[in-house]
Amino acid sequence: MKFTNGFWRIRDGVEVAYATEARDVRVESKRFTAFASVQKVTRRGDTLNAPLLTVDCFSPAEGVIGVRVTHHAGKRRPGPDFALAAEPGGAGEVRRDGAVTELTSGPLTLRLDRAAPWSLTFHDADGRELTRAGRKGTAFATTDDGAHHVLTQLALGVGEHVYGLGERFTPYVKNGQVVDIWQADGGTSSEQAYKNIPFYLSSRGYGVFVNHPGAVSFEVGSEAVGQVQFSVEDQTLEYYVVAGPTPKDVLTRYTGLTGRPALPPAWSFGLWLTTSFTTDYDEQTVTSFVDGMAERGIPLSVFHFDCFWMREYQWCDFQWDPEVFPDPEGMLARLKARGLKVSAWINPYIAQKSPLFEEAAALGHLVRRPDGDVWQWDLWQAGMGLVDFTSPDARAWFQSKLKPLLDQGVDCFKTDFGERVPTDVVWHDGSDPERMHNYYTHLYNQTVFELLEKERGQGEAVLFARSATAGGQQYPVHWGGDCWSSFEAMSESLRGGLSLSLSGFGFWSHDIGGFEGTPDPAVFKRWLAFGLLSSHSRLHGSSSYRVPWAFGEEAVDVARRFTLLKHRLMPYLYGAAAEAHRTGVPVMRPMVLEFPRDPACRPLDRQYMLGADLLVAPVFGEDGEVEVYLPEGTWTHLLSGERVTGPVWRTERHGYDSLPLYVREGAVLPLAADDQRPDGDWLDDLVLLVHPSDGRTYTRQVSVPDLTGAPAAVFQVRRDGDLLRVTVDGTDRPFTVRVAGGATAGGTGEVTVPLR
Structure with missing residues (x-):
């Protein structure tokens, strides 16, 4: 809000009192x-x-x-207040x-x-x-x-x-x-x-x-x-x-x-495919999508059911539409038998036609107006009410409606909405309506996340959440909301993700191809590479499907190529995820985060670091032309092997199967042998891809996590003259060391590779 009228004057109707001098100071020890x-x-x-x-x-x-x-x-001071971790005293x-x-x-x-x-x-x-x-x-x-x-x-x-x-x-x-x-x-x-x-x-x-x-x-x-x-x-x-x-x-x-972000399960880093929003679908449609991905060699990790898994006008009643899904338990069992996890869409609003509306109103679980009436409107859902998450009983009630879905086989929830929160209401705990408007989403996501942790176990809980406030990073993952299906929307989505990364959020995703409209095949293919080089990757649309073959055979090839690449990168990516969980440093990192002393990196919003060592520059045009900045050092293109010395600006042109994807000098990328799933046994035939710094003696420690994020093996990589010596603690299984553009050697315990 502005209070002044230029530098000298105050705005009409405003009076401002500025602190002028300290008249007294009372001092304690701290x-x-x-x-x-x-x-x-x-x-x-x-x-x-x-x-x-x-x-x-x-x-x-x-x-x-x-x-x-x-x-x-x-x-x-009626609250709510952010829960902050302070040192005692x-x-x-x-x-x-x-x-x-x-x-x-x-x-x-x-x-x-x-x-x-x-x-x-x-x-x-x-x-x-x-x-x-x-x-x-x-x-x-x-x-x-x-x-x-x-x-x-x-x-x-x-x-x-x-x-x-x-x-x-x-x-x-x-x-x-x-x-x-x-x-x-x-x-x-x-x-x-x-x-x-x-x-x-x-x-x-x-x-x-x-x-x-x-x-x-x-x-x-x-x-x-x-x-x-x-x-x-x-x-x-x-x-x-x-x-x-x-x-x-x-x-x-x-x-x-x-609050630090929880560590999402490794399976959540694989490819998610959804029914899309207003499209027609039933089990036959879902099965055709899953079959189509398998037939085309595109590994799928999660299938998501969007809103219309429930009956129209009844969101949310948490009941499968019996006309469309007459056997939900059997369907979910069939999907899980194929190795898939299942996600279901929910929101915190209860439509009047839902049988839960009358139940929640009678129990006092819906937000009320000052006169005691249940707050309702017709935007989004007819006559909808809002669950009052300030009430512990309402939170337990809401969780009790979700638990049967988990018992059926649902693994996680897309917690949509949470922004449309009125201020002309009375909350159960007496919270200030203005303060609760932003904070509501925190209680909503916390309620669902805590249920998942309780029922699925710590380390298995994951959301796909749209709204958040400070502290919301504790309940990942968050996605970028409703974007158009264009190159411009693709770039604005990246800007939003970079801003969120610098706001304490460790994990972020977006709708590959855009949500509204139907993307041109060029947009879809470019967005595939970007989406599969994000922390989490989801194919989702509004009124049209996002199965790759709907956009041509080349889109299928691009989807396959980058899904397999992401799976191979999982030991590296999950190490970055574990770091985000421990330290709050995000997986997708704006350039300024890794290179704060390089002035050229400070405004960059069309490229990012994926973890500490991979530079990604999505292509935002059909012709494949892209500008990318490489900071000081020698960078190696992961896909082509080209080496470039920075600092340098480059204009490159890439086909749909490529983009600027550079590995930092000195990096050691642990690569999985299994490219069919994101949560495999990463130490099975592990490859360490080493990009040594030129002419220097140095030691780098690289940890390969297990599926809990804890170190499963720790590798010491030491350059000594023209030799690279790699030793390992924590495993006696064989591994391979491959020097980028050079020699390869394998063994157990200790491996030595010549650099020249």
Whole structure:
């Protein structure tokens, strides 16, 4: 929200009070509280009839400093609130030296100087200023309509880039944008977003998390061009500055605070095929799709039933349409006998025609209006109500309706929607409706995920979720929502995924070929390569099927080629997945995450790193022409073996069976021998594909995980002159070492390969 009219004036109908000086500072061992006047106090009378801001400064965890700005502290706090992991008693240490008070937590220091005009400055371990809330940086504003806002401005340095704020499809670098954190079902080609995260990451090596689950308005260098301003309509604003120094460090600390992603099961990394949305289908259709994939040599891992597995007007009643699926148990058994996992579509809305509507209403499990009536409307489903997940009983009731599906053989759920949440309602636990609007999706996905963990076991739970807020990364996987079937939509989907990756989400997917419309075969084939080089891969559409043969025989070849490639890459990809689970560093990584010191990488939004060592640049045109940037070092094309020395920009042309897919210098890619499934025995005839750094002695450790993500074998790869020596701990099974463009050798225990 904008409060000013240019640099000098305030907007009509708005009054703003800025913190001007610290009148007092109360110090404890790990925190301090400053009291800021909003005008210069030159005499005692200036303290009368004037506001005072209370500014609490504390550290919940190492490398994270929180600031809570409060005008009137007596406002009722009904919740909800983000569940944050804090160290008992807090972290950090406060030091006071004359007029200067400093709070230091790990490599981050907050400094307040009472002798100077009001300013909170944040410094890294070397004393470099990261950002500051300066002259207009701490304030509250009132408007003629009676609204009260608290706002903060944090300074932007010259050349500083801002990223994140959720899965946003607007430009990847957020400088110059107005971003409203408010869940909406807006597709992928608008400023609205399904996954709104009040967290941004800076290219200067820090992040900022606004601890408010409701509406947060960000002006990212848009109102004041040298500032990131964020505001809430409340009496209190709390934010956290998260230390680096690297972007990876920031994400590790941020996800340590808000939650790390669970590790999805390895089978979920294989290819998912769906019925699509409004298409006609029955068991015969499903079987024909599964048969068609098998006949064409395209391994399939998951089959998904979209909305119309239930009866029309009855979403959700969680009952198979008996006219279309008269034998659901038998059908699911037949699919599972073919080695497939099964996914089913659900949402948190109960249509009036569903038998569950009357049951849920009678039990008090649906959200109500202030007058006690059940909240209903006709958008999406006729007369639908909304499950009240703030009620523990409603959550247990909802889980009890899903459990029979798991007993039938369903393995996971696509948790669609969760954004259309009203604010003119009363929640069971008394939550503030404005704060619950964004937070609702968290309770929805958490409810379903916890049921899957309970019934399927930890490590087997996985969702295909559309909406999320901060902390939602704990319940993967998330997909990019409703996109058009065009090259432009393909690129905006990637932008959204990169933004989400820099918002703490480790796993992300999208609808291969686009959701709305029917893609041109060229779009479909290019999207196949991109989709199968994402963390999760799903073929899904709206009014048309997405089986590859519908787009020609070449599409079949492309689907087969990249599905088999992904399966071979699974020991490498699942290692990256385990890292995301441990550290919060995502599988699909924006270039700035791996190369933060390379200025050319900071704006790149049409390529990414898949794990630490694979560079992927999807092709966004029918002619196959693509621009790709390779940072410093020697890069080897995984498919062709071409070697390129960076830093360099290249314009390349690729057929549908290829794209820029480069391996980083020094990388060791563990490759599975079994290309028919994503969850095979990766140590069976394992190949280590080594891309040695030229002329240097070095050692690299490579871990091959088991299906739980734990190390099954750890390889030490050492270059010593013209020899490459590889030793292994954890297994005595044979493995093969292949030097890219060079020799190959195999054995057990220790393998030596000549480099020349």
